[in-house]
Amino acid sequence: MRRTLPVLVAVALSLTITAEAVGAGYATRTLRQGASGSDVRVLQRYLDEAGYDTSADGQFGPATRRSVMSFESAEQRTVNGSASRAEQRMVRARASAAGGDEPPEAPTEKAYIGSDGLAVAPSSAPDEVQAIIEAGNAIARKPYKYGGGHARWNDSGYDCSGSVSYALHAAGLLNRALDSTGFMSWGEAGRGTWITIRSNPSHAYMIVAGLRFDTSARRQTGTRWSEQMRSASGYRGRHPDGL
DSSP: OOOOHHHHHHHHHHHHHHHHHSSOOTTSSOBOTTOBSHHHHHHHHHHHHTTOOOOOSSBOOHHHHHHHHHHHHHTTOOOSSOBOHHHHHHHHHHHHHTTOOOOOOOOSSOOEEOTTSOEEOOTTSOHHHHHHHHHHHHHTTSOBOTTTTTSOSSOSOBOHHHHHHHHHHHTTSOSSOOOHHHHTTSSEESOOSSEEEEEETTEEEEEETTEEEOGGGHHHHSSSEESSOOOOTTOEEEEOTTO
């Protein structure tokens, strides 16, 4: 059956919307009511730090829209409740001026691997790190499965990027599973304070609180956790904003 032009346009639009929502970096797209993702969470945090009471849940709902409108009014911008890329940068600048954009505190202690092969998070770790480690433990012994974790979150096995996606999703940092190539442009560039994703077109792994979370570690440790690092040569480093 031949697809009509309206159907093709609808499919293309759907793919565009999906691509925008997956792992979008901060201030790389206009955010409006109905949007969700890690960049929404960052905007909400900056709004709150700039003095506009906002809960950072990653969902751009009516409350976030009101905060954006208050910001737009105070900055003498067009008041429409949609945060343009320029306005997102302005919010970040105002949060920084208010003292809320300080670098994240460096870990004072690292995670370690217990006798059961599972990771134990340091008590000083942020909530997102605690959630990542808890989720990583839940699938640490699951077998490697090509494509696992991409069609559904709860799977019988996980591949490298599916494993990392599962853990990040549990912490509210990722909406949809990414492959290793997708992680190469996800989040912020460089090494993070608590979390670093290393990826290239064929593999992805994560360093969290000083531990490596990697499907290849199962051959040595029996779980995805390892205290031994691997060479970062040939890998691109990315991290969630603020972590």
